[in-house]
Amino acid sequence: MPDARAAIAAARTLAHGALDLLLPRCCAVCERPIGAGRAALVCGQCWARAHELPYPRCDRCGHPQTRPACGWCDQLPPFVRAARSAYWIPGGTASAIVHALKYGGWSAVAEEMANRMARLAWPRDVVAERSMVMPVPLAPERERERGFNQSALLARALASRWRVPFAIDCIARARATETQTRLTPEQRRRNVSGAFCATAGALERLRGAHVVLVDDVITTGATLSACAATLFESGARIISLVTFGRAPAAGDRAS
Numbered sequence: 001m002p003d004a005r006a007a008i009a010a011a012r013t014l015a016h017g018a019l020d021l022l023l024p025r026c027c028a029v030c031e032r033p034i035g036a037g038r039a040a041l042v043c044g045q046c047w048a049r050a051h052e053l054p055y056p057r058c059d060r061c062g063h064p065q066t067r068p069a070c071g072w073c074d075q076l077p078p079f080v081r082a083a084r085s086a087y088w089i090p091g092g093t094a095s096a097i098v099h100a101l102k103y104g105g106w107s108a109v110a111e112e113m114a115n116r117m118a119r120l121a122w123p124r125d126v127v128a129e130r131s132m133v134m135p136v137p138l139a140p141e142r143e144r145e146r147g148f149n150q151s152a153l154l155a156r157a158l159a160s161r162w163r164v165p166f167a168i169d170c171i172a173r174a175r176a177t178e179t180q181t182r183l184t185p186e187q188r189r190r191n192v193s194g195a196f197c198a199t200a201g202a203l204e205r206l207r208g209a210h211v212v213l214v215d216d217v218i219t220t221g222a223t224l225s226a227c228a229a230t231l232f233e234s235g236a237r238i239i240s241l242v243t244f245g246r247a248p249a250a251g252d253r254a255s
Contacts, residue, residue, distance in 0.1 A: 028100040028109055029093055041109050042097060047116075051092040053085060053246065059123060064252060072249060075221045079232040081210070082240045083224075084120040086113075088252075089217050089245030098216055098245055102150050110150065113244045114157030126240050129210040132167045133159035136215040136227050137196065139173050154244065155214035164212070170202040171230055196227050198234035207235040217245040 025034045027043035034043050054064050062084040063072035076083060087094035097113065100106040135151035143149050152168055159166035174197040198206070211231050215224055218241070228239040 028104060028106040029096045040112060041106055042100070042112055046093045046097070047112075049092045050094040050097065051088040053088060062120070063246075063249070066252060075225075076241075077225055077228060077232075079236075079238055080225070080228055080241060081238045082123055082126050083218070083221075083242070084117075084122065084240075085218060085243045085246035086116045086120060087245050088248050091248070094245050098150075101153070102146065102216070107148055107150075107153060110153035111157050114154050114161060117154065117242055117244055118158055118161040120242065122240070126210070126212075129238075130162070130164050130212050130240065131209045132165045132170075132205075133162065133212045133214060134167045134170060134231075136213060136223060137171055137173050151215045154216060158212075158214060158242070167205065167211075169199055170206055171196050171227065171234070172199050173197075195223075196230040198230060203235050206231060208237045209235070210238050210240065211236045212240045212242060215241075215243045217247070218243040219247040 025041075026032060027034055027046055028041045029046040030043060032043060032045075034040060053062070056065050057063060058065055058070040058073060060082055061070060061073045061076060062082065063070060089095050089098065097109060101109045101113065133155050135149060135155035138146075138149040138151065155168075156166050174195055213224060213228055213231070218224055221241075224241050224243075228241065231239050
C-alpha cells in the first residue's frame, strides 16, 4: 500500500510538471510566467511592488501615524473597535490585484489576498473576542453580473485562517446604490445611508457578537460604517473592520 501511494504521488508530480511545460501558469497581474511548482496566481515581483501601509500605525484604526493625533479614527463610529488594511490603493500593484479579482476572472486570487490580510496585527481583545467574520453584501444584480461577491470570497478565506465562523446571511442590501467611485465623501455617506438591513433570524445570531466586517477596499469608510451601523443596531456588541486596500488620506506617505 505505501508503494502504491508513492507511485500515485510520483504520477501526480509528473502530471503537474507536464502541465507546467505545456500550459505554463502566468501571473494574473503582469502575465509573466510563474515558476514551475508554485501554486501562486500572482508572482512574487507583483506582490513586492504592492505598497504596504507603513509603520508606525494607530492601534485602533491601523492607519499610519504621520502626526501626533490620529485623524483617521475620527471617521470611525464609536461602536467600531478596530480597523485594519494591508495595502495602499491606489499605489503599486495592489489596485491591479483587486482588479484581477473583481473583473479579470481570477476569483482564486482572494486566497492569496486573504493570506496577507490574515497576517495583520490586532489588539489582543479583538483576537480573543471576534466571533464571526462577515462580508459587506453586494447588490444582487451586481453579484449576478460578476458571478460572486469579492468581499465574501475574502471573508470566507479569512474565517478559515482565523478559525472563526463565517456568516453571509445576517445582513443584506436594502436598496441598490450607485457606484461610490466618483462621489464626494458627503455624497458617499448619503448614497449608502439606509442601504443595509438585517435579515430574518439574524438578530439572535448577532446579539452580543464581535463581528469582523470584510471588504476589498476602504476609501472614506462610508460603506463599511453604514454596514457596521446596521449590525450594531441589530444587536452586535462591537464591530471591527478589515480590508485588503485602503485609500491614503492627504499627507500620507506611500512607504
